[in-house]
Amino acid sequence: MKLSEHTWTDVADCETDLAVLPVGSTEQHGPHAPLGTDALTAAAVAEAGVDRYDGTAVIAPTIPVGVAAEHRQFPGTLWVSPETFRRYVRETIESLRTHGWDRIVVVNGHGGNVDALRELCGTLVRESEAYAVPFTWFDADIYDDIETDIRMGHGGPVETSVIQHTDPELVREERMKRAGEESATGWGEYQSGVNLAYDSAEFTENGVVGDPREGGPAVGEGLLDGAVTALSRLLETVATRDVSRPQRRD
C-alpha cells in the first residue's frame, strides 16, 4: 500500500507493522542513463517486492536526494551531506514508527548511501523501539540466474539493464556505444586495500563504470526479478525476526 496514494483512513485500517522506505539519489549515470536511475530502481524494487511478499507492508514515498558528492563534478548531480541524509531518513523512519510500523526495510538504489544507511539504522535500532535494515538491491544475490557475468559498476550493465526494462524511454540507446567505449572498468583506484580516489571523476571520464552494452532489457527483467524475490524474502524474515537487543554478558 503506497502511502502517497492512500488516505489516512485507508492506512489506519491496514494491519501490519512492516514499512518499506525507498531511497535513491539524483546523480550522473553516464551519457545514456538518467540522473534519476537510483530513485527509479529503488522505487521499482520496493513496489514489486511488496507485491510479491505474502503479507502487507506500507510503502513510503521515495527519498530522491542522497549521499552523492562523489559525482559532483558531473552536471545535474544533487547531494546532501551524510549527516543531513542520516537525519532526514532517520526522522522519516521514526515518523513511520509512531503509526505502528516499527519494522522498516529501507530499499536503497545507490552505493553512496550504503554506509550512511547502515549507520542510521543501527543507531535507531539501539536507541528507539523500531527495527530497520537497509536493503541495497544490487548487493543481494541477484546475479546467479542471469547468464552473464556482469557485475555492478556505475551506469553500467546492471543499472542500465533495469532501467531499459522499467523505463526504456529514459535510456539514450544512441549513446550506449560511446558510453561503453569510454567507460572505466572498475570503481576507484586501489592500493593496499585502500581506495585512493574520492570522486568518480578521478577514474571515469564520462561517469560510467562497466560497459552498459553487456546488458539489455531482458537482463534487466531478470535482475529486477531477483531483487524483488530477495526483498520479498527479506520482508518475511523481518516480519518475524526477534529484534530485541541481546542481553549483557556478565
Add this chain to the structure above:
Amino acid sequence: MKLSEHTWTDVADCETDLAVLPVGSTEQHGPHAPLGTDALTAAAVAEAGVDRYDGTAVIAPTIPVGVAAEHRQFPGTLWVSPETFRRYVRETIESLRTHGWDRIVVVNGHGGNVDALRELCGTLVRESEAYAVPFTWFDADIYDDIETDIRMGHGGPVETSVIQHTDPELVREERMKRAGEESATGWGEYQSGVNLAYDSAEFTENGVVGDPREGGPAVGEGLLDGAVTALSRLLETVATRDVSRPQRRD
C-alpha cells in the same frame, strides 16, 4: 527539463541559471484525499509552470517529506523536524547551485513548510552566492478567476479540486460527503491574534478544514492554471531580478 529523466550530458547542454525544486509533504488530507496531496500538487505546478515559462529551467525531483508534526495524530503522516528539513532542502539547493543554477524557485505544496522554507532561503541568500525564494502555490493570487469564494483549508476544496483534476483516481469521491460534513471551518483556535492550537487534531476530527464538496475538477483546473501562470511570471522575474545584497547604510 526534469533532472530525473535526463542525463548529465543533457543538462550540461542546458543553458539556464534557473532551477525549480518542488517540495511537498506526506500527511493526512482527510478521509477522501491522498496522503501525497502536497507532493503531487507541488510537482504538478512546478512542471506546468516551467512549461508555460518562456525560457528554460531545470526541475529537481520532489522532496516528499516535510514539516508536518502538526498532523502526527493521523495515521500515515510522515515528518521530519524543521531543522532537518531546512538542512536537507538547503543542501539540495546548494548542490543545484554548483552546476550554475543559482536562481532557484522552491515550489511548495504544504503550509507547514512555509516558515522553514522562508528561513532557509533567506539564510542561503545571505551566506551563499545563490538566490532562492519559496513559492507556495495556494498563497499566490489564484482565486480571483474562480467563480467561488473557496479558500485554502486542509484537504478542503482548494487542494481536493486540484487533485480531482490532476489525479482523479486518488480521490475517494464516496467519502466526500462525510469528509465535508465533519470538516472544521477554520484552521486553528485563535485568540488575541494567537493560534492556541498546535496540532490539527485539536480542531478537526477527520483532518479536514473546509468543505471539499465546494470544489471539483473544473475548479481544480482553474486553480492550477492560476498557480501555473503565477509561477511562470515569478520565473521571469527571478531570471532577471538584481539579486545582489544591498549596501550598508552609513
Add this chain to the structure above:
Amino acid sequence: MKLSEHTWTDVADCETDLAVLPVGSTEQHGPHAPLGTDALTAAAVAEAGVDRYDGTAVIAPTIPVGVAAEHRQFPGTLWVSPETFRRYVRETIESLRTHGWDRIVVVNGHGGNVDALRELCGTLVRESEAYAVPFTWFDADIYDDIETDIRMGHGGPVETSVIQHTDPELVREERMKRAGEESATGWGEYQSGVNLAYDSAEFTENGVVGDPREGGPAVGEGLLDGAVTALSRLLETVATRDVSRPQRRD
C-alpha cells in the same frame, strides 16, 4: 511579579503556573526611533498585561537580541541566527518550567521573531510537559478602537506611537518629518504571493515603513491599552485551557 526584582524566596511563595517572557530585538527603527524599540514595547506590554490580568504571573527578564539579520545593513542592528535564538528562548522557557511555571506566554515585540517563536513553542509543547504560545502584540486586535487606519510597518506609526507614549525622550521628534517623507509604504516586494526581498534595505532607504507622523502619544496609549487587554485575556485563557495533546485517530 518581575523575577529580576524579587528573591527566590519571594517567587517560591508565588502560587501560579503562569509565566510571561518578553522577547525583543535590538535593530534599526529609522532615524527617529531607538534601536531598542522592540524590547521596550515587549517589556511594557508584558508588565502592564500581567498587572491587568486578574491573577498572578511571573515575568522573566526581556531577551534583547533576536532574529534580525534582515536589518543588518543598518548600523547598530544586532542579531543571532534563528537556530540560536530558538535554542536560547526554548531553554529559558524550560528553566521556567522546572519551577512549576509550565504555562508560558512569550510576549514578542519583533516581526522577525514570529516564525522562530512559533516553531520553538510548538516543538516544546510536543516534546516537554510545558505549554507555551507566542503573543506578538501588534498582531493582536488592537486597531479597532484607534480612530486612524494606521497599520504595522517598521518604525512606522504603530511602534513609534507606543514609544512616544512610554519613552518619549527616546524619540527624535525633529527627525520625524524626514523619517516619514523617506519611508517606504509597504514591507517587502511581492509577486505571486512571494516576497522577493530578504533585507529591509532592499525596499527602504532609511529603514522606515509607514509614516510615523500619522500616530502620536495618544495613539500609542490606545494601542498599548489594546495590547494590554489582549494579553490579559490571553493569560486568562492560557491559565485554564486544556493543553493536553490530542489522541491519535485510529
Add this chain to the structure above:
Amino acid sequence: MKLSEHTWTDVADCETDLAVLPVGSTEQHGPHAPLGTDALTAAAVAEAGVDRYDGTAVIAPTIPVGVAAEHRQFPGTLWVSPETFRRYVRETIESLRTHGWDRIVVVNGHGGNVDALRELCGTLVRESEAYAVPFTWFDADIYDDIETDIRMGHGGPVETSVIQHTDPELVREERMKRAGEESATGWGEYQSGVNLAYDSAEFTENGVVGDPREGGPAVGEGLLDGAVTALSRLLETVATRDVSRPQRRD
C-alpha cells in the same frame, strides 16, 4: 552610547571600534538579594565604566540569562546550556563586529559564565576578525581600597553591597540577618584541588555564600568605583592593543 536608546543614524555617526556587552544571569541570590543581581551589576559597571573611559564605546543591551544550572534547585533561577549561551553571545558579538565595533569587552556579572565566555571569546578571536575579552567585575582588583576583607561569595557582602548602593529598594534588609546566619562560608566542597559539588544546594541551604551583613551601601560604592576604574583602564588597553595573532614558530 547605549544602543537601545539611540537610533541607527546616531550610532552610524559614532566613531569608535569599541563595544561593551553586559552579560548577567537571573538566579537565586539568597532570601535578601534579587534574582537579577548579576544582570544589574553587569549593566551598572558597564555603563559607568564607559562613562569614565576617556573615549567612546557603544553599549549593547544586557543579556539576562546565562549559565546557572548550578542554582537550579532554587526557585526563579533561569539558565541555558553552556553551548547555547556561547552561541548566543558569540553571534551577538559577531553582529557588533559587522558595524565596525571589532574590539569588544564583555562585562560579566556571574561566575558561572566565566568559563563559557573565555572559551567563546577565544574561539572568536582565532576564527574571526574581531577581538573580544570577558571582564568579570568582581575578579578585578577592586578589593584593595575597601577597608574590609570581604571577598566574593554568592549573594554575599560583595554583590549585596553593590546592589545596596545601586538599587537599594531591591534588597530585603529585614532578611539580612537570617541570610547571613544561614550562609555558607565557602563556595564548593574541595578535596585534592577538586570541587566535588556541582550544585550550590549541595553546600548552602539558603543559597548564600558569605555574610552579606559585612558590607553595606558604602562598601558597594567603593567596590563599584573600583570595578568602573578597572573597566575604563581595560577599555584604554583594548582600544590600542595589537590584537593580531602571533606568527608561527618554525
Add this chain to the structure above:
Amino acid sequence: MKLSEHTWTDVADCETDLAVLPVGSTEQHGPHAPLGTDALTAAAVAEAGVDRYDGTAVIAPTIPVGVAAEHRQFPGTLWVSPETFRRYVRETIESLRTHGWDRIVVVNGHGGNVDALRELCGTLVRESEAYAVPFTWFDADIYDDIETDIRMGHGGPVETSVIQHTDPELVREERMKRAGEESATGWGEYQSGVNLAYDSAEFTENGVVGDPREGGPAVGEGLLDGAVTALSRLLETVATRDVSRPQRRD
C-alpha cells in the same frame, strides 16, 4: 618520528608533508585477547610501517576509543557515537595539516571505524587543503604469504596472532581453547545481502569470531610484516600522488 616523544623544535626540523594517525578501539576481543587489541595493532603497524618507508613521516598518538557500540553488551567495551568519532578524528587531522603535514594516512585497527573514517576523510579531502586516506591493516593484501587460510574475524586468528607476536603477555593462552570452541564462524547474520544483526552479541556468545588457535606468533609476525609492507608502499604512493580534485565535466 613519533610526535609524543619529540619536541616542537624537533618536528619543526622534520621536512615532510606525511603524517600517520593510528586509530584503534577499546572493546571486547573474547576471553583471551585484550580490550586494547585494536589500538595496539594499529600503533604497531603504524610505527613499523613508517620505519620501513623510505622517507619521513610523523606519527601522531593513537586514538584509543572508536565506533564500537556493536560490542557494548560485553564489559569493558568503550565507544563514542560515529558523529563524535568523525569530529574528533577530523579535527585532529586538521591540526596536523596546519603544520604542513597535509597528506595523512589514518592507520586503523578496527572494523567498526571503517565507514566513519572513509566518510570523514572524504569530506575533509573535498572541503580542506589536505588529503587523507584510511588504511585498515587487515583489509590489505596480507594473507597471501601466510600458509594458512585464516581470515579476519573478531578476536580470531588474525588479530590474536599479531598480539601473540607483539604483546604475548597480553594473551591468555589458557583460555584459547574455550575461546575457539565457543567462537562463531562468521560475522553477522546475512540474508539477501543484508546483515540483520547490529550487535555482536546477537551471533557470538563469547565475543569471538574465528578460531584463534588457527594462528600463533609466527603467523602474527607474517601478518604484521605484510601489513607493514602494505603501509610503507601506501606511504610512497600518498607522498607523490596528484591529490588535486578533478575538473568539472561540462
Add this chain to the structure above:
Amino acid sequence: MKLSEHTWTDVADCETDLAVLPVGSTEQHGPHAPLGTDALTAAAVAEAGVDRYDGTAVIAPTIPVGVAAEHRQFPGTLWVSPETFRRYVRETIESLRTHGWDRIVVVNGHGGNVDALRELCGTLVRESEAYAVPFTWFDADIYDDIETDIRMGHGGPVETSVIQHTDPELVREERMKRAGEESATGWGEYQSGVNLAYDSAEFTENGVVGDPREGGPAVGEGLLDGAVTALSRLLETVATRDVSRPQRRD
C-alpha cells in the same frame, strides 16, 4: 586494572564502580620536553594513583588530544575544538557507566582541558546516572612537601621534573639551558583580572613558562608522589560520597 591490557572476562569479574580516565594533550612543551608530556603525566599519575588506592578501579586508555589551540603556532601541537573534546570525553565516560563504573575520576594533565572537563562532568552529573569529577594533578596540593617554590608554568619545572623522573630519555637535557633562559615568567598578559592573550605565542618565544632548570628528577619524584597520594585519597572520597542531586528548595 588497565582496560587495554585485560579481557572482557577479566573486567567482568572486577567488582568496583570506580573508573579512572586519563586525559592529556599533544602540544608543545618547549624545546626540551616532549609534545606528549601531558598525556604521559596523566597516565603516570592515574596508574600509580590507582595502585596506591586501597581498593579497585579500572583505568581507561589515555585520551591523547585535547583543547590546545592556544599552542597552535608551535609545530606538532594537536587539538580539537572544546565542543568536540567534550563530546568525545563525555561519551567515553557514558560507555564506562554502562558497565557499572558510574563513579569516574578524569585524571587530567593539561591546563587547557580544565574548563571543558568541568563543564562536561557537570552536565553529565546533572543529566545521567553517573558521577564524574576532573582531577588535574598539578592543581592538587602537591607543592608543600617539595623544598622549592616552583609552581606550574608550561614546560617549566613542574612538568619537566615529572618527565625527568618518569621518562628521562624524552627530555633533551642539552636544551634545558636555552629553554630556561628564553622562558616567560608567567602565563598570559593580565590587566584588571583579564588575560588579554589567547595564544601562548603572545607571551613566550619558545613555548616555555617557568625555568625548567629549577626542578629535576628528584623534584619530579616528589611531585608525582604528591599527586598520586592526592588521587588515591580522592578515589576514596568518590567511592563513598553521596552523589545524589540535592532537593529543590521550596
